[in-house]
Amino acid sequence: MKNGKKPDPTTIHPIAGYDKEIYIKPTIKNPNIIVGDFTYIADSDFESHVMHHYEWNGDKLIIGKFCQIAAGVEFVMNGANHQMNAVSTFPFYTLEGWDMEPPAPSDLPLKGDTVIGNDVWIGQNAVILPGVHIGDGAIIGANSVVGSDVDPYTIVAGNPARVFSKRFDDELIDIMLSFKWWDKSIEEINALIPILTCSDLEKVRKELKGRL
Numbered sequence: 001m002k003n004g005k006k007p008d009p010t011t012i013h014p015i016a017g018y019d020k021e022i023y024i025k026p027t028i029k030n031p032n033i034i035v036g037d038f039t040y041i042a043d044s045d046f047e048s049h050v051m052h053h054y055e056w057n058g059d060k061l062i063i064g065k066f067c068q069i070a071a072g073v074e075f076v077m078n079g080a081n082h083q084m085n086a087v088s089t090f091p092f093y094t095l096e097g098w099d100m101e102p103p104a105p106s107d108l109p110l111k112g113d114t115v116i117g118n119d120v121w122i123g124q125n126a127v128i129l130p131g132v133h134i135g136d137g138a139i140i141g142a143n144s145v146v147g148s149d150v151d152p153y154t155i156v157a158g159n160p161a162r163v164f165s166k167r168f169d170d171e172l173i174d175i176m177l178s179f180k181w182w183d184k185s186i187e188e189i190n191a192l193i194p195i196l197t198c199s200d201l202e203k204v205r206k207e208l209k210g211r212l
Helices: 170-179 186-196 201-211
Strands: 033-035 061-063 074-076 114-116 154-157 162-166
Touching: 170 201, 186 201
Parallel strands: 033 061, 061 114
Antiparallel strands: 154 162
């Protein structure tokens, strides 16, 4: 283990003396935000990046393990949506003095839970819109606005975010999704680092196929 220290997912500040990068999981207070071990954000407060997350909608933000979330990323939840099937989108029911009961859930464009897979890299100032599902190993370009699902190991960028390319061929993607390195023990992952960071993808393919 580096410097004699074992990686600890309960540590808030994983870089000694630096408070602008945190492991998110040990900081979460909202029960509708679920984050896996070792996922970090380049900031000191994650929940301030989760926008319009109102308890009465019941939607969840679920993020996997080992995700890398850059500064300025925002997760926009379903509370940002307004009624769109009427002639006005103004939310009278949320403001004092207006005689309007909350609309029925069926009258609101609620998109469900937002789900981010494992080992996902989200670039600086990206915006993730309500109900989006992003697959394992995906990369989201800086300043992207993601309003639709992203397949595993796919690179998207732009506003709206569009597919730029797959990271690997289908066989290697299937191997990675089957291997699920993020679910292994700290000791196993530490031993796998030379493979996980190797740029010789044919070597990686052969090595991981042999371990399945």
